[in-house]
Amino acid sequence: MSWGYLIRRLLAIILVLVIVTFAVFAITAILPGNAAIMILGEYATPDAVAALQKQLHLDQPWYMQYYSWVSGILLHGDFGMSLRLSLPVTQVVGEAFLNSALLAVTALVAVTIIAIPLGALAALKRGTAVDLIIGLFSYLGTALPEFVTATLLLVFLAAPNTGPFPAGGFVAPWEDLGGFASHIVLPAVTLGLILLAHVSRQVRSEMSEVLSSDYVRAARLKGLSERRVIRRHALPNSLAPAVAVISLDIGYLLGGIIVVEEIFAWPGLGRVLMYALENRDLPVIQAVTLLLAGIYAVSNLVSDIVIALLDPRVRYA
């Protein structure tokens, strides 16, 4: 992997983000409902509405609005003020981002730890009952939308007074680690289930292919122990596609987080976004969308780098 390649990829990400800003801006610009009236209420006087529109630059043509929005972000790191909360968008989104990141990273780490051995196990026991059960489970995982998984988990594991887990809410880990852990279990499991299914399936199919390859046969013929063949030869070579799937799944994860946070009252980006959509809080909608798209684009780049590190055969020009 050359520096030229990295620089070109970074430029591509910037281009993607520019296109996203246009798309988001176009979508929010045609949102029905006048933002000024939404803030001031139905009975606002026309004078007050006009004054607020001026203050929000809503009286200017769209390209001027776009320019002032983008230059605010680039020059001052300023995403504007939330229309509803009267707080800077950076403050609203920043706090939520941290909470979402806690949830997403927990889910991702758990998925990686569980899915890779699970997929490898299915490949090693190919055609047996173990393989079948893992396969069925992973198919079911891909077919359950987050809100169904979440609801079923709530019914069975968070019943009032008797369930082992709280039905929702958030406790910061630096305040009470135990409370944080008990609150994060159900949302993380919900988020992780679809990914778990995808990743374990990918590892299984890749691993089955690798196990029947010439170099694994050679390693076995050399007299290496089965354990060593799997750990040193088969598994590392099955991981690159799993990383590719994980990075594509970040897209699902970022979408899923919206639903999961809404159901479990987790104060993250998803909840902020739903609130902003309901209240036509344009600056917040724009910032959250841009942030999620940016995370997705960067995670794709990171995964390409990880794949190249895992598999020396991969060459990017």
Place this chain on the structure above:
Amino acid sequence: MRKFFSSPTAVVGTLLLAIVLFAALFGPLVAPFDPQEFHPVARLQGPSATYWLGTDQFGRDLLSRVLNGAPATVAFGLFATAIGVGIGSVIGVIAGVSGGWVDSTIMRILDGLLAVPDLLFTLLIVTVLGGGMEHALLAVAIAFTPGMARIARSAVLSVRTRDYVRAAVARGESGFYIVTFEVLPNALSPIVVESTIRVSFAIMIGATLGFLGLGAQPPSTEWGLMVAEARQFMFRNPWCVAIPGLSIAMAALGFNLFGDALRDALDPRRSH
């Protein structure tokens, strides 16, 4: 055909799909009760001889409601995907066939749109259009368009340099003829496979929008909305959330497995 049914994936997928399609076509006709009829003495019951799958908070028969919701749910998945695939394929074919700056401009825009997660994209469009079943359908279709365009483009690119296309060019056939009769039929199988699998995503996103109150509206029997309405009562009767929830899973699983089996049958190289 016999080969297709030799894999368990194909058998289970076809079976599930048959059940789901049967429910979508005949569900309202075979439902034992009126889906909106209250039975006040039989609220929130588990399965019984009278109410096979139990009743909801108003004593409405869950089996009848699920059967009545089937056409809406399945049609949502099929139409949203069909529209998305249609528009996406046209864009993808245009990009793939034209090449050059047209292709790279279209691809850069698609890359930008693909960076927005599907559900987020759908939510933004639904907010613009306003909730409701038709708008939700349109939103899912639009959200699917960039991904489908990409797949159609790469399918076109893979056949563009084949000998039979070159032969047609050499014969002096018109561009329209070449695209319609030489390129498209040969680029079709990845598009068909991907669309079948996408129907399951469309069903899941549609149900999610219904659940969030942005899709189907009460008293519709759309499955996502049924879960949302029954949530308050889920601890008293888990059946009223489990039945519609598992119905969604069944429909999604049916399309998913069928699509996977179709891929294995159409492209033996990719099967494992």
